[in-house]
Amino acid sequence: MASPTSRTTMTSPKHHHPPTKGALIFSFASAGVTVFAVLAVVVLFCRYRVRGRAPVSAAAVAGGGNNxxxxxxxxxxxxxxxxxxxxxxxxxxxxxxxxxxxxxxxxxxxxxxxxxxxxxxxxxxxxxxxxxASHTTCPLCRADVEPPGDDDQAAPPAEPQQELPV
The missing domain is CATH 3.30.40.10 (Zinc/RING finger domain, C3HC4 (zinc finger))
Incomplete structure (x- = not known):
């Protein structure tokens, strides 16, 4: 037969203490820091993804397309x-x-x-x-639809460069 002292040590008393004010503050602070860290990672990831893309200018939106x-x-x-x-x-x-x-x-x-x-x-x-309506190139091969010299925007002929004496 077991002694009365061994019986009390084998079963633990069920004490229920409400959480202290400090434990509650620590829990909420930990949750806030975790949420802030997750949001910071998401924002940094989005900025990284956007930074790799070429900026879109107003001229491109107005109809310049991919040229x-x-x-x-x-x-x-x-x-x-x-x-x-x-x-x-x-x-x-x-x-x-x-x-x-x-x-x-x-x-x-x-x-x-x-x-x-x-x-x-x-x-x-x-x-x-x-x-x-929004591009100036072929959708398949990206060649210009109109040759660059067929309108009045043709570039002036380049002047020959003279060699400088050494």
């Missing part, structure tokens, strides 16, 4: 040829149907299309007109 060299006001869409697509209009004879790279749809016979003058890529009129 980094001298953003133009846009492309004169009326200068681009528009015609009804026929099977013979395909540039490659690989046996596959022409595809509009903007909408990724097949170009069907009779649909109105535009062929870009420099790169010769073919697009639905609605698709390429919407693209050219």
């Amino acid at each position: 980094p060299a001298g953003r133009r006001a846009g492309v004169d869409i009326a200068k681009l040829p528009e015609f009804a697509y026929a099977e013979s209009a395909r540039r490659d004879d690989g046996g596959r149907a022409a595809q509009c790279s903007v909408c990724l749809g097949t170009v069907l016979a009779g649909e109105m299309v535009r062929r870009l003058p420099l790169c010769k890529h073919l697009y639905h009129v609605e698709c390429i007109d919407m693209w050219l």
